[in-house]
Amino acid sequence: MTVQLPVVKSAADPRFAQRVSRVMGGPLAARSVSVLQVNVGKVCNQACKHCHVDAGPSRTEAMDARVADACLAAIEQGAIGTLDITGGAPELNAHFRSMVERARALGAHVMVRHNLTVQDEPGQADLPAFFQRNGVEVISSLPHFDGASTDRQRGAGVFEKSIRALRALNAVGYGRGSSLRLALVHNPVGALLPGAQSTLEREYRKVLAERFDVTFDALYVLTNMPIQRFRAWLERTGQLDEYQETLEAAFNPSTVTGLMCRDMVSVSWDGRLYDCDFNQMLEMPVACAGKTIFDIDFAALGQRRIATDEHCFGCTAGGGSSCGGQLVE
Numbered sequence: 408m409t410v411q412l413p414v415v416k417s418a419a420d421p422r423f424a425q426r427v428s429r430v431m432g433g434p435l436a437a438r439s440v441s442v443l444q445v446n447v448g449k450v451c452n453q454a455c456k457h458c459h460v461d462a463g464p465s466r467t468e469a470m471d472a473r474v475a476d477a478c479l480a481a482i483e484q485g486a487i488g489t490l491d492i493t494g495g496a497p498e499l500n501a502h503f504r505s506m507v508e509r510a511r512a513l514g515a516h517v518m519v520r521h522n523l524t525v526q527d528e529p530g531q532a533d534l535p536a537f538f539q540r541n542g543v544e545v546i547s548s549l550p551h552f553d554g555a556s557t558d559r560q561r562g563a564g565v566f567e568k569s570i571r572a573l574r575a576l577n578a579v580g581y582g583r584g585s586s587l588r589l590a591l592v593h594n595p596v597g598a599l600l601p602g603a604q605s606t607l608e609r610e611y612r613k614v615l616a617e618r619f620d621v622t623f624d625a626l627y628v629l630t631n632m633p634i635q636r637f638r639a640w641l642e643r644t645g646q647l648d649e650y651q652e653t654l655e656a657a658f659n660p661s662t663v664t665g666l667m668c669r670d671m672v673s674v675s676w677d678g679r680l681y682d683c684d685f686n687q688m689l690e691m692p693v694a695c696a697g698k699t700i701f702d703i704d705f706a707a708l709g710q711r712r713i714a715t716d717e718h719c720f721g722c723t724a725g726g727g728s729s730c731g732g733q734l735v736e
């Protein structure tokens with residue numbers, strides 16, 4: 408059974424804001440709203456140990472048609488270039504497929520955070536064909552090419568199912584250097600910073616091709632954020648302070664200008680707006696006028712100050728971390 412964790416909130420810690428201010432000469436601020444990242448809910452067929460959403464099969468929070476419609480209206484109104492759909496397992500939401508089709512009809516690039524194993528759920532076996540038909544970019548988590556490590560983080564049998572799903576994506580043309588882009592996501596299994604993205608990508612390519620006949624276009628390396636389920640695990644194992652210190656000691660000033668929150672806005676399943684999916688999980692709303700998708704104010708969002716706290720050090724450690732992988736080499 409999935410245990411729902413309470414949101415841990417405290418007064419914002421100024422340390423991250425101070426470090427950023429030294430780099431930027433002022434507070435962290437948005438520079439555009441080119442990406443609408445929509446979290447359609449917490450329902451997921453998996454319950455991974457590191458999940459920052461605290462998603463799982465027993466969760467019920469799901470975006471309804473009214474919020475989905477408002478997201479589409481915002482894409483049109485704001486001339487948003489990219490819709491990035493996440494969850495949970497977004498494909499399990501009743502409005503997922505129509506959102507993809509309508510966003511494509513508006514000319515938006517659509518990315519989906521696809522956990523691979525959802526292809527085994529009832530009625531989802533045609534997802535690779537659906538993605539291909541709609542030219543969707545697929546981003547899939549595979550924490551490690553070693554099956555035991557992946558299963559340890561994501562559940563028993565997940566690696567084998569993931570390989571089967573990757574082969575199904577390859578079979579319809581994904582991951583072969585065409586416009587059908589397939590990116591994999593690596594994150595460390597444990598309280599460690601990730602290794603260098605380019606080195607890991609070479610290893611993933613070699614092992615997945617040789618052992619499993621699987622190809623992909625890019626590997627994104629992500630740092631585990633010290634929030635929600637991963638934070639609870641750090642606390643339980645007495646590693647939270649050490650992990651936070653590791654993140655802060657690895658602060659890299661050159662990652663700051665490229666932080667993903669500067670160019671995106673994140674929408675929750677119930678239509679509230681946040682700077683990113685992590686702030687969404689911590690219930691730190693955007694600090695500007697128009698706090699929901701129903702009263703979205705693009706002018707205010709485009710020049711808003713980003714709400715930050717100590718978890719933000721996860722985005723600036725080492726090569727940095729974002730939904731598109733490391734920020735600098």
Ligand code: SF4
Nearest residue numbers: 451453455458495522
């Ligand atoms: S990490 Fe992804 S696949 Fe795993 S429980 Fe969370 S939302 Fe589901």
Ligand code: SF4
Nearest residue numbers: 668682683685719722
């Ligand atoms: S956690 Fe969110 S707000 Fe903080 S730096 Fe990362 S992307 Fe920006």
